Amino acid sequence: MLLRLNAVALCLAASLSVGSAQTFRRLGTCPTLGCVLPPDQQDFLPGQEFDIRFEIHAPKNGSEAFNDGVPDEEFTATIAKDGEQAKSIADFFKVEEPKVEKWTFSWYEDLFAQDAKTPSVVNVASKAYRRVALYEPGTYTVTLNYYSGKTTTATWTVRPLATQKKAKNVIFFIGDGMTTNMITAARLLAHKTINGKYQTTLAMDKFPVLGHQMSHSIDSFITDSANSASALYTGHKSTVNAMGVYADSSPDPMDDPKVETIVELLHRIWGSAWGAVSTAFIADATPIALTGHTRLRARYGDLINQALNGVQNYSWTRTDGPDAYFGGGAEQFIPGSGSYQGKDFYAEFAKKGYSVSLNKTSLLGLPNNQKALGIFCRSNLPVWLDRNIFKDYLSTLTNDPSGANRSATDLPGLKEMTLKAIDILHERGGKKGFFLMSEAASIDKQMHSLDYDRALGDLLELDDTIGATIEKLKSLGILEDTLIVVSADHGHGFDVFGSSDTKYFNAQTDDRAKRNAIGVYEQSGLSQYTEPKPGVSYGTGANFPLNWDPRYVLAAGAGANPDHRESYGVDKTPRTPARTGADGSYYVNPADQPNGFVVNGTLPTSESQGVHSLTDVPVYAMGPCQADFGGTYSNIDVFYKMANCLGLAQPKNITHGGHGNCKRHE
Numbered sequence: 001m002l003l004r005l006n007a008v009a010l011c012l013a014a015s016l017s018v019g020s021a022q023t024f025r026r027l028g029t030c031p032t033l034g035c036v037l038p039p040d041q042q043d044f045l046p047g048q049e050f051d052i053r054f055e056i057h058a059p060k061n062g063s064e065a066f067n068d069g070v071p072d073e074e075f076t077a078t079i080a081k082d083g084e085q086a087k088s089i090a091d092f093f094k095v096e097e098p099k100v101e102k103w104t105f106s107w108y109e110d111l112f113a114q115d116a117k118t119p120s121v122v123n124v125a126s127k128a129y130r131r132v133a134l135y136e137p138g139t140y141t142v143t144l145n146y147y148s149g150k151t152t153t154a155t156w157t158v159r160p161l162a163t164q165k166k167a168k169n170v171i172f173f174i175g176d177g178m179t180t181n182m183i184t185a186a187r188l189l190a191h192k193t194i195n196g197k198y199q200t201t202l203a204m205d206k207f208p209v210l211g212h213q214m215s216h217s218i219d220s221f222i223t224d225s226a227n228s229a230s231a232l233y234t235g236h237k238s239t240v241n242a243m244g245v246y247a248d249s250s251p252d253p254m255d256d257p258k259v260e261t262i263v264e265l266l267h268r269i270w271g272s273a274w275g276a277v278s279t280a281f282i283a284d285a286t287p288i289a290l291t292g293h294t295r296l297r298a299r300y301g302d303l304i305n306q307a308l309n310g311v312q313n314y315s316w317t318r319t320d321g322p323d324a325y326f327g328g329g330a331e332q333f334i335p336g337s338g339s340y341q342g343k344d345f346y347a348e349f350a351k352k353g354y355s356v357s358l359n360k361t362s363l364l365g366l367p368n369n370q371k372a373l374g375i376f377c378r379s380n381l382p383v384w385l386d387r388n389i390f391k392d393y394l395s396t397l398t399n400d401p402s403g404a405n406r407s408a409t410d411l412p413g414l415k416e417m418t419l420k421a422i423d424i425l426h427e428r429g430g431k432k433g434f435f436l437m438s439e440a441a442s443i444d445k446q447m448h449s450l451d452y453d454r455a456l457g458d459l460l461e462l463d464d465t466i467g468a469t470i471e472k473l474k475s476l477g478i479l480e481d482t483l484i485v486v487s488a489d490h491g492h493g494f495d496v497f498g499s500s501d502t503k504y505f506n507a508q509t510d511d512r513a514k515r516n517a518i519g520v521y522e523q524s525g526l527s528q529y530t531e532p533k534p535g536v537s538y539g540t541g542a543n544f545p546l547n548w549d550p551r552y553v554l555a556a557g558a559g560a561n562p563d564h565r566e567s568y569g570v571d572k573t574p575r576t577p578a579r580t581g582a583d584g585s586y587y588v589n590p591a592d593q594p595n596g597f598v599v600n601g602t603l604p605t606s607e608s609q610g611v612h613s614l615t616d617v618p619v620y621a622m623g624p625c626q627a628d629f630g631g632t633y634s635n636i637d638v639f640y641k642m643a644n645c646l647g648l649a650q651p652k653n654i655t656h657g658g659h660g661n662c663k664r665h666e
């Protein structure tokens, strides 16, 4: 053994408490010096493929300094099922013993260390066992032995789940950042009450089953969209910025231990069709996490390549690519610095049989029997409010998806993209069914910039899309075979607390006087958004406000914000609440709502926008297995509930491939 154990260091390490580093962590899932990934308390679907990684940490300096920074390379690991005899990992999974990998990383122990620029340096020895699976339900104990006598154990649970399909299709709507508070506010905007009685309600309001899911990360209580999408699609919690992996400490963000996603499983086991639709750029976390495996969500080019061609450099199950893929984000398709290896990804998709469309007219004309890619702009799709009400803004953008120096004007919305995707997936999935994820991304994006009207407009677009989807499924005769789930990936701390009289507000010159325009309790009145504006018809249909710009507007706010000005009421262009000052931190943007009063920030001065919040988010369900979605549960349970309904569990390795030779029950 190379190991030089040092009694003093041992004592020091033993005295460290697990929660010692809150702001920064050496590796979030690994409080000791021996790391097991997947870590303790993880759940698995029977037959779901995953990688295992062990890491032995030897901190060279800092409060945990150990063994002169020399990691144990002779570590061993075993696995045992429920009281059965423990076997080595290689024997148990019948895989080859991998080589030891070594690297060094550093981290800050707290904000003082960051200010002083004194990172703690950690040397690592590691092994990764790639692409294994556990088939039998039960409890498994993984034991890592290192530094002659130290152990880390992880308990893994393989859930007893169904191998029979109960739903032919699943449509999963995600309102990114959408909370019950926002749904309540959107209902008030678009649906009229008379003497306390709503005359119409949201499509979501009509769902028979409602549950709550907890969105927190594996190693923090606030999640981002990569991390939470990963939990929803894989049944495994993850770390901020990570998807389809457990984050490790290695330098390469693409080599982290992977877990199989719902569309990879569905393709491998049933050969079903799948699609993703988003109003974000399509490489953004929520759509891309269906196929993405990285701890760094910003690897956009790699992630689009993974969606089409599968994971590179490691043997991994792949889906043959989506059958329908619609959204924004031309940056990853136009050849150049944003695309994988600088390639033309429109051409890469076309080579694999995709019909490619770059505008709404062409989208609506796509054949239903062919795989389809539709990229309608650079960056995110302009939001519903700008596409439908404040259209002048669109021509100020340079976002044409071809890369030409002009604005994209023939844009579809979430509804057109979703309904077209259903036509394609229904035809291509045939008897094997389909999975579709449809994301209203800018609920989140506009909440970040405190642009509540734009966020709620996109929430109403989502609701309108859900209603239209139900009608579409009825007309195709597949409503009864389709599980529809509507949920969110996390929240923002937004709520409405009254109304504001914009006329009185704008007549005041003093910040404190402006605040007296806000009507609370009985002074809040009723929504004027549902009263037609004289001489104006937006023509946007029954599910949207008749007046976006009334005298009495919602008074609303968020719990987390940078310095900004607030005047309530709708903006004709998207908001930029804060901007950088001379010191590089964020201050009120004087050009944003210049007539508003100053609201000082509640966030670090390095944040230009609002941030996500802790709240549980709603889960609405309709169709086969709907009853399973009632109650309060973790975000990973959304995956297990959908996987159970789709019969994705495998009692043994009976993979037949997703190319039409599936022997399993439909």
Ligand SMILES: *[C@@H]1O[C@H](CO)[C@@H](O)[C@H](O)[C@H]1NC(C)=O
Binding pocket: 061, 062, 063, 117, 118, 119, 120, 121
């Ligand atoms: C650890 O050592 C590195 C140099 O290898 C140094 O930059 C860093 O400040 C040291 N950290 C601490 C906490 O002493």
Ligand SMILES: *[C@@H]1O[C@H](CO)[C@@H](O)[C@H](O)[C@H]1NC(C)=O
Binding pocket: 049, 131, 132, 133, 653, 654, 655
């Ligand atoms: C399952 O069986 C297939 C075909 O024999 C094989 O290629 C694959 O590696 C196996 N999967 C696992 C996780 O052992």
Ligand SMILES: *[C@@H]1O[C@H](CO)[C@@H](O)[C@H](O)[C@H]1NC(C)=O
Binding pocket: 254, 302, 312, 313
């Ligand atoms: C695959 O490995 C090659 C060679 O090590 C490397 O250059 C490339 O970046 C890797 N690709 C990905 C997607 O990790």
Ligand SMILES: *[C@@H]1O[C@H](CO)[C@@H](O)[C@H](O)[C@H]1NC(C)=O
Binding pocket: 357, 358, 359, 361, 362, 410
């Ligand atoms: C839409 O795309 C089609 C096919 O690429 C093209 O022929 C047509 O000119 C485009 N329409 C607009 C309005 O850009």
Ligand SMILES: *[C@@H]1O[C@H](CO)[C@@H](O)[C@H](O)[C@H]1NC(C)=O
Binding pocket: 405
């Ligand atoms: C794009 O077009 C505008 C005018 O239409 C011009 O001012 C601008 O320089 C062009 N940008 C590029 C990068 O060509």
Ligand SMILES: *[C@@H]1O[C@H](CO)[C@@H](O)[C@H](O)[C@H]1NC(C)=O
Binding pocket: 563, 564, 586, 587, 588, 598, 599, 600, 601
């Ligand atoms: C309040 O906001 C203003 C404008 O950004 C800024 O100048 C001031 O420093 C802020 N006050 C505090 C206490 O952060």
Ligand SMILES: [Zn+2]
Binding pocket: 177, 225, 444, 445, 448, 612
């Ligand atoms: Zn967000």
